[in-house]
Amino acid sequence: MTVLEVEVDGVVHRVALERRAEGSVIHMDGQTIPVDVCEPMPGVLSLLIGNSGIGDSGTGDGGGENGAGGRAYRCVRTVFADEESIAVAGRQHRVVVADPRSLRGRRKGPGAGNGTLHIKASMPGRVARVLVAPGEAVVAGQGVVVIEAMKMQNELKAARDGRVAEVRVAAGDTVASGQVLAVIE
Amino acid sequence: MASLRKILIANRGEIALRLIRACREMGISPVAVYSDVDRSALHVQHADEAYRLGPAPSVDSYLCGDRILEIARRCGADAIHPGYGFLSENADFAEACAAAGITFIGPPAPAMRELGSKTRARAAADRARMPRTPGSVRGLVSAEEALRLAEEIGYPVMLKAAAGGGGKGMRAIQGPAELPSAFVSASEEAARAFGSGEVYLEKLIERPRHIEIQLLADQHGNAVYLGERECSVQRRHQKVIEEAPSAVVGPELRRRMGETACRLAREAGYVNAGTVEFLLDEAQNFYFLEVNTRLQVEHAVTELVTGLDLVHLQIAIAEGKPLPFTQEEITLRGHAVEVRVYAEDPENGFLPSPGKITRLLRPGGPGLREDEGVYEGWQVPTEYDPMLSKLIAFAPDRATAIARLGCAIDEYVIGGIRTNLKLLRRILDDADFQAARIDTGYLDRLLAEPAPADVEAPPASAEAAAMGAVLFAAPQAPGPAAQPQTPWQRDALRQGLAR
Numbered sequence: 001m002t003v004l005e006v007e008v009d010g011v012v013h014r015v016a017l018e019r020r021a022e023g024s025v026i027h028m029d030g031q032t033i034p035v036d037v038c039e040p041m042p043g044v045l046s047l048l049i050g051n052s053g054i055g056d057s058g059t060g061d062g063g064g065e066n067g068a069g070g071r072a073y074r075c076v077r078t079v080f081a082d083e084e085s086i087a088v089a090g091r092q093h094r095v096v097v098a099d100p101r102s103l104r105g106r107r108k109g110p111g112a113g114n115g116t117l118h119i120k121a122s123m124p125g126r127v128a129r130v131l132v133a134p135g136e137a138v139v140a141g142q143g144v145v146v147i148e149a150m151k152m153q154n155e156l157k158a159a160r161d162g163r164v165a166e167v168r169v170a171a172g173d174t175v176a177s178g179q180v181l182a183v184i185e
Numbered sequence: 186m187a188s189l190r191k192i193l194i195a196n197r198g199e200i201a202l203r204l205i206r207a208c209r210e211m212g213i214s215p216v217a218v219y220s221d222v223d224r225s226a227l228h229v230q231h232a233d234e235a236y237r238l239g240p241a242p243s244v245d246s247y248l249c250g251d252r253i254l255e256i257a258r259r260c261g262a263d264a265i266h267p268g269y270g271f272l273s274e275n276a277d278f279a280e281a282c283a284a285a286g287i288t289f290i291g292p293p294a295p296a297m298r299e300l301g302s303k304t305r306a307r308a309a310a311d312r313a314r315m316p317r318t319p320g321s322v323r324g325l326v327s328a329e330e331a332l333r334l335a336e337e338i339g340y341p342v343m344l345k346a347a348a349g350g351g352g353k354g355m356r357a358i359q360g361p362a363e364l365p366s367a368f369v370s371a372s373e374e375a376a377r378a379f380g381s382g383e384v385y386l387e388k389l390i391e392r393p394r395h396i397e398i399q400l401l402a403d404q405h406g407n408a409v410y411l412g413e414r415e416c417s418v419q420r421r422h423q424k425v426i427e428e429a430p431s432a433v434v435g436p437e438l439r440r441r442m443g444e445t446a447c448r449l450a451r452e453a454g455y456v457n458a459g460t461v462e463f464l465l466d467e468a469q470n471f472y473f474l475e476v477n478t479r480l481q482v483e484h485a486v487t488e489l490v491t492g493l494d495l496v497h498l499q500i501a502i503a504e505g506k507p508l509p510f511t512q513e514e515i516t517l518r519g520h521a522v523e524v525r526v527y528a529e530d531p532e533n534g535f536l537p538s539p540g541k542i543t544r545l546l547r548p549g550g551p552g553l554r555e556d557e558g559v560y561e562g563w564q565v566p567t568e569y570d571p572m573l574s575k576l577i578a579f580a581p582d583r584a585t586a587i588a589r590l591g592c593a594i595d596e597y598v599i600g601g602i603r604t605n606l607k608l609l610r611r612i613l614d615d616a617d618f619q620a621a622r623i624d625t626g627y628l629d630r631l632l633a634e635p636a637p638a639d640v641e642a643p644p645a646s647a648e649a650a651a652m653g654a655v656l657f658a659a660p661q662a663p664g665p666a667a668q669p670q671t672p673w674q675r676d677a678l679r680q681g682l683a684r
Contacts, residue, residue: 004658006651013651017659026652037656043544043600045653071645075653078544078600086650086657090595090610093650097658122536124567128373150537150571152353153374 003027007096023068036068045075116165117184119156121175125149129171130182136164138184145169145181158184188504189213189264189288193257194228196268197247199558199574200482201228204266207496216262218253220246222566227558234260241568247271248380250278257287264288264503266496270570273479274301274348290503292457292478299453300476304347304385310473313449317473318464320387328368331386332361338388344368346375347383352422354378357389390472392624393464395419396431397477398446399487400459401498403508408450410443411491412517414483417623418612420535425605425628426612427483428522429490432583432621433465442471449476458484458499464625482525482575485556489521489579520583522590524613528571530603531632539567544600548593552579552586565602573604583621587613611636 003016016027026033036048048070055069076087085092128146132138143155144164166183169175193216194204201217205228208215217232222241229235236256238246250272257265265282267273267290276297282289291297300306308322319338324347325331335342335358344367346354354375356367368384376382395416402408415431416424430439446461460481462474484495493515502508528538545561557574559565565573576597578590591613594606612618615631 004655006654008647008651008654011647013648015651015655017655026655028648028651033652035652044546045656047649047652047656049649049652073646073649073653075649075657076544076546076598076600077653077657078598080540080601080603084654085600086653087598087600088646088649088653090597090606091646091650092607093647095650095654097654122533123539148377149567150539150569152537152571153370154534154536 001027005098007098008093010094034070036070043077045077047073047075049073117159117162118180119144119158119182119184121147121156121177121179121181123147123149123177125154125175127169127171127173127175127181128153130167130169131155132164132167132182134164134167138162138164144184147175147181156181160184187263189500191216191260191262192264192266192290192500193218193253193260193262194232194266194268195247195253195272196266196270197223197226197228197558197569198572199556200268200480201226202231202558203556204268204496205231207494207500211497211500213500216257216260218247218256220568222564222568225563227560227563236260241566243271243568250275250281254278254281254285254287257282258285262287264290264500266290266499267479269477269479269482274477276301288503290457290499292455292459296453296455297478300449300455300459301478302347302383303345303349303475304383306476307385307387307473309453310449313445313452315445315449315473316471318387318390321385324383324385325368328365331368331384332364334386335361335364338386341389343387343389344371344384345387346371346379346381347385348379348381349375352419354384355422390464390466392626393417393466393472394431394433394624395424395462395474396434396442396465396471397460397462397481398442399481399484399495400446400450400455400461401495401502401508402447402450402455402457402459403502404456404505405507406451407508408447408455409508409510409512409515410446411487411493411495411515413439413442414481414486415623416483417625418618418628419625420628420632422625424483424525426522426524426609426618427486428520428583428586429486430517430520433469438469438471449473457502458495482572483523485554485575485577486521486523489554489577490517490519491515492518519579519581520586521577521579522583522586523575523577524590524594524609525575526573526597526599526609527605528565528573528602529605531605531608533603535605537567537571538603539565539571540602541565542599542601544598546596546598548576548596550589550593552589553577553593554579573599584619587619 001016001018006013006015018025024035026035038046050070073088078085084095086095125147128148131143138158140160142158145156147154162184165185169181191214192208194201205215214233217228217235218238219229220238220241272278276294279289280294304323310317341359344356354371356371358364372382372384396413398413399411413431413434414427414429416427418426458480460477463471465471529535530538541564554577559573578586580586580589594610
């Protein structure tokens with residue numbers, strides 16, 4: 001039985017799935033919780049949690065020892081960029097699953113606040129204006145580059161104080177998502 | 186005038202599909218046009234015929250009036266419906282349609298020129314003795330002129346695009362230091378969005394509500410108002426939530442606003458559907474803001490509370506038919522609330538979030554309407570407005586409509602891109618919104634506060650997500666879904682790569 005570290009909205013849970021003959025149970029943070037699972041369509045799970053013996057035990061796969069059924073949740077898995085989210089009843093939870101026995105799947109730590117700051121295009125678009133020049137001092141919150149996409153102009157701002165080391169684009173340039181537009185030191 | 190048989194829809198997204206459906210209901214053949222990135226769009230899939238306009242940018246596709254008119258002529262369309270945005274308020278295009286003998290479903294070009302330009306509309310409002318905000322009645326030629334006028338009427342002031350709409354080319358100015366650069370960026374944005382950089386200036390009304398009157402005018406001189414909509418929940422002057430009726434407009438105020446709007450329509454020789462927008466101050470004084478000479482994005486809330494179909498009526502008016510009812514026969518019933526679902530990231534400066542929709546689960550139930558423009562697998566392009574769909578709830582009263590809409594948002598799952606669904610849910614849950622304590626600055630104030638924790642997630646939901654994450658990561662989920670689902674997975678199995 002593999003114990004996985006699951007980070008949900010920044011809170012880490014230790015979770016293991018165990019398949020028993022009479023149905024699946026989940027061990028989570030020291031608790032053992034019966035769970036009945038089906039996947040009605042790819043990427044969607046229907047969970048019935050905490051079997052309380054109210055439902056009929058039946059003879060099929062879903063039947064737990066005390067009868068099938070419990071609190072119902074629909075989990076919908078979605079991925080944005082490299083972030084996995086699971087939607088439950090209208091709430092989007094960001095999740096990261098890591099197996100403590102391997103480094104695979106572990107996310108790198110958040111970018112540190114010191115050193116070089118790259119101003120990146122967060123989406124494809126066109127450079128409407130460049131607001132700084134190399135060598136110029138900038139303060140946190142100051143606009144650096146204005147990108148136009150989807151008919152709206154968005155000002156990309158410096159996250160902290162610094163000095164403009166490089167400006168890599170000019171007004172009118174087409175930029176790709178993730179492209180570095182300016183470097184602040 | 187003869188009945189229309191074939192209508193070219195010069196638009197895209199949810200409104201194109203909504204117009205296609207109206208045509209079909211009336212036995213009219215709908216024709217779509219599309220840009221290269223819209224080849225697989227929903228409106229193309231649903232039309233009877235569809236013709237390519239050109240590359241993705243609007244200026245090379247949906248704004249090419251000549252090309253659209255040529256397609257209409259060659260495919261035998263008798264009319265063009267422009268929807269909203271794009272060519273909908275372009276008087277030259279309406280005129281070119283008339284010259285080509287093709288019915289433009291909208292007002293005649295002269296009325297559009299009179300009311301569509303915000304500066305000329307303000308002059309027309311003066312003639313119709315309609316109250317308006319202090320400020321210019323013509324375009325500003327320079328930042329210096331703007332500074333002089335702002336000094337005269339007093340800060341804060343608003344800079345607006347004369348040809349504008351949807352908040353583009355619009356800036357609120359608190360003092361003279363901001364004005365020169367705002368003047369440049371507003372006219373640049375206006376020039377790019379509307380093809381005209383003309384901007385004007387008006388006095389900013391403090392804490393106003395945005396109330397607008399829906400009009401219908403036929404070719405026989407009849408004009409009626411279909412009540413008001415309140416659109417005070419805005420961000421950067423872009424409407425986010427709209428409702429009908431307004432919680433603060435009573436029968437007497439509704440009648441006064443409606444009648445002055447009809448008077449303006451008659452003065453300007455207006456025909457077809459249109460909207461007169463007002464600001465309402467805390468003392469219930471209203472000020473003329475502008476006229477939208479087209480169908481509005483938020484027309485659905487009016488449809489639900491009046492029981493009328495505005496697009497059917499637009500087409501009937503364009504066919505020359507008289508309005509089938511009088512003002513007295515129009516009654517309002519129940520309450521409707523609409524949210525605009527955008528591909529944007531409210532947690533990251535509202536940056537647009539184009540990309541592929543990898544998952545789409547729609548809400549359902551009684552009293553719910555979705556005007557949808559996207560589907561699972563659709564690639565949301567970068568070139569156009571990021572609105573994906575509109576979700577509208579109708580119920581006997583406002584509180585029930587809000588609850589219904591909130592439940593629908595909880596059911597709605599859009600994966601692969603960021604959306605504003607969570608923010609919409611937060612607004613619907615907000616005590617001030619529920620008590621209708623709103624004005625056009627309401628949303629900005631809400632956004633300045635941290636999101637309340639209970640909106641983030643009940644703990645049980647997070648636990649279920651943790652379990653779901655483990656089950657999704659498990660080598661084999663139990664049940665039928667344990668079978669490989671895609672050819673890619675089957676290949677992986679064959680090569681022994683799958684766990």
